[in-house]
Amino acid sequence: MKVTIVGAGNVGATCADAIAYRRIASEIVLLDIREGFAEGKALDISQTATTLGFNTKVTGSTNDYSKTAGSDVVVITSGIPRKPGMTREELIGINAGIVKTVAENVLKFSPDTIIVVVSNPMDTMTYLTLKSTGLPKNRIIGMGGALDGSRFKTYLSQALDKPANDVQGMVIGGHGDTTMIPLTRLATYNGIPVSQFLSVEELAKVAADTMVGGATLTGLLGTSAWYAPGASVAYLVDSILNDQKKLIPCSVFVEGEYGQNDICIGVPCVIGKNGVEKIVDIQLNDAEKTLFAKSADAVRSMNDALKSVLE
C-alpha cells in the first residue's frame, strides 16, 4: 500500500515517521516544494529502518508528482502553520491556493486515491478539496477530530489522574478554537461516565483546555504542534489502509446528517478501505445540538471566503 504525504514539514514528516515505524504502509512518498527537503526527510526516516525494525520504502520528491503515482492515500499537509496569537482561519488566504493546486496535481497521478486533508483551516480546506476536485464525498476526509479527541482524553486523564488509555471520549464540530465540541457528557473512564469523578467545573475546564489545545501548543512552541497531529494522521491512515473500520470523528461532507447540509464538519465516521463508510448519528441532547448548529454556522461562513478560489 502506497501513501503520499504532500508537505514534508513538521506534521508531514512526523506522520511519515509514524506510518513507517508502525508498518502501516509498504511505501511512503514525501513531496515538498522546497528543493531537496522531502528527499532529506525521507532519507533520514529511511535510516531508522534497521533500528526501529520496519521495511517501508520511504522516498522524497521535490514537486515531482509522477513519483506519487498510484497512491492509495494522499495526505495534504502543505501550507503555512499559524503563529502565536493567530487563529487557524487566518491561514485561509495562503493555504487555499496551495491545497487546491496540490489536490489537482495529486489526482493526475492517483485518480482513485483517498485524500486526507490536514492543512488549516482544515474544515474549509476539506470543503475546498471536495468542491474543486468533484471526488465522491467518501474519498475526502479532513483530519481534526482524531487529534482533538486525543487532546480531550489527555486532559481528562490528567484531571482524573488515570491512564490516558483508560479514558474514552470524542470531539465533534469544527476544528477551531471556538467551534470544537468536546462531548463531556459521553466521556467515560472505562465505561463509567466521567461525571461520576469530576465536578461540572472540572469538566468545563477540560473542555475549554481541549478547545484551545492547538493554540496552547502554538504559544509554547512558536508554531503549531506536530507530534500528536502526525500520530493522529497515521491513526486515520491505518484505519483506511488496513480497513479497520474505526469510529473516528472526521470532517466530512454532510447531507442532512446532524441537521446540516453543504459543509464539511467533524462528525463520528466509520473509516475503512472506502474512506468514509458511514456517518454515525449520536443522539445529542438539546444543549449539544445548539452547540453543533452554532459550530456549523461558523464553519459555513468560512466557506464563503472560498468563492474566488472556487470560481
Ligand SMILES: NC(=O)C1=CN([C@@H]2O[C@H](COP(=O)(O)OP(=O)(O)OC[C@H]3O[C@@H](n4cnc5c(N)ncnc54)[C@H](O)[C@@H]3O)[C@@H](O)[C@H]2O)C=CC1
Ligand atoms: N488538521 C489538523 O489537526 C492540523 C493541521 N495543521 C496544519 O498543517 C499544515 C502544516 O503544518 P506544519 O507541518 O507544522 O507546517 P510546516 O511549515 O512545518 O510544513 C509545511 C510544508 O508545506 C510545504 N509546502 C508549502 N507549499 C507547498 C506546495 N505548494 N506543495 C508542496 N509543499 C508545500 C512547505 O515547504 C513546508 O515544508 C498547517 O496548515 C497547519 O496549520 C497542523 C497541525 C494539526
Ligand SMILES: O=C([O-])CC(=O)C(=O)O
Ligand atoms: O493549532 C493549530 O494551528 C494546528 C492544529 O490544527 C492543531 O494543532 O490542532
